Amino acid sequence: MSPSTRIASLDYLRIAAASAVMISHAYVLTGSPGHDIVMQATGQMDLAALAVDFFFFLSGFLMFGALSRSPDRLRFARNRLARILPGLAVCVLLCIVLGAVVTTLPLSRYLSSGETWRFLKNGVFLFTPSLPGVFETVPYPRVVNGSLWTLFYEIACYAVVGGVASMRAVWRVRLFEAIALACALYLAVDPSTGPNALSNATRLMLFFALGHVFGAPSGAWRALIVVAIAGGAAALLGHAGWSKLSWHLAAALICVACLVIARGVDAYVRGLPADYSFGIYIYGFPVQQWLAERQWVGDPGTFFVCSMILVLPLAALSWHFVERPAMAWVQRRSSRSTQRDRYAAIG
Numbered sequence: 198m199s200p201s202t203r204i205a206s207l208d209y210l211r212i213a214a215a216s217a218v219m220i221s222h223a224y225v226l227t228g229s230p231g232h233d234i235v236m237q238a239t240g241q242m243d244l245a246a247l248a249v250d251f252f253f254f255l256s257g258f259l260m261f262g263a264l265s266r267s268p269d270r271l272r273f274a275r276n277r278l279a280r281i282l283p284g285l286a287v288c289v290l291l292c293i294v295l296g297a298v299v300t301t302l303p304l305s306r307y308l309s310s311g312e313t314w315r316f317l318k319n320g321v322f323l324f325t326p327s328l329p330g331v332f333e334t335v336p337y338p339r340v341v342n343g344s345l346w347t348l349f350y351e352i353a354c355y356a357v358v359g360g361v362a363s364m365r366a367v368w369r370v371r372l373f374e375a376i377a378l379a380c381a382l383y384l385a386v387d388p389s390t391g392p393n394a395l396s397n398a399t400r401l402m403l404f405f406a407l408g409h410v411f412g413a414p415s416g417a418w419r420a421l422i423v424v425a426i427a428g429g430a431a432a433l434l435g436h437a438g439w440s441k442l443s444w445h446l447a448a449a450l451i452c453v454a455c456l457v458i459a460r461g462v463d464a465y466v467r468g469l470p471a472d473y474s475f476g477i478y479i480y481g482f483p484v485q486q487w488l489a490e491r492q493w494v495g496d497p498g499t500f501f502v503c504s505m506i507l508v509l510p511l512a513a514l515s516w517h518f519v520e521r522p523a524m525a526w527v528q529r530r531s532s533r534s535t536q537r538d539r540y541a542a543i544g
Contacts, residue, residue, distance in 0.1 A: 307330060
């Protein structure tokens, strides 16, 4: 399959992954995180973590195609920012407006608080969880939009792949094979007992790198070989190394399987007319926190359904009035720039 070929079935996988994050958060935000089905099975990761791993795997895969179509660094950076930044900026502003409505503080004090204005750092990918007086009595307190923490790492992965955009594809793939192995081995020997900035970066880069490898010719086999080598190395490190890495490798196999199946059934699938996945991802958490504070629904299943009913219109508005227009504007600017360069070359 050509790198430029769109895989329509990925539309459904993106929606499924964004919904999985909300399902997992439904357990956490109603005070029953241990009941998450993946957490019950593994004891180490929840459904949201698996969905985020898949998002990074998918992102690495798509970036291989993007660089195969055009290795231009400026265009790459412009397109990536156009896809994320406008929708994120509007979401951050709406979170501040929501905070003004639900805060327990007087409005003047809320607006004059430095904490309110520090929340704007989320718009430039610097995760800042809280707003003053907002969501202080919910089961997961003082976190307004907990999903935004991953976006810094997403931009970091884009920076890495953009930095080697001019490298020949075969060498770039080998580089990302080495990066994936290095990340896996670090996770196997990581002495920390819980998530931290370095372990998060290593884990997410592992999946991004494996996805990039998957995008290459015979990429599925390449990715499986990397996983097998990492698993063998972890086994040699003993029980501790294997127990730390095994669930990451299982998640990697799930990611590979999903992409293989998506390619296999793509001829029979019609793509969706819109991509609401990013909107679902960025609006899901604050809407669920708002519902938790209202205490309108109790069990996680009903909580998820009710929150999704509220989130889908927000995701649709974000796509149709923010995300898609921003991407179209950047594409038009890019096309005009290319035409000017062509005419200048002729002249």
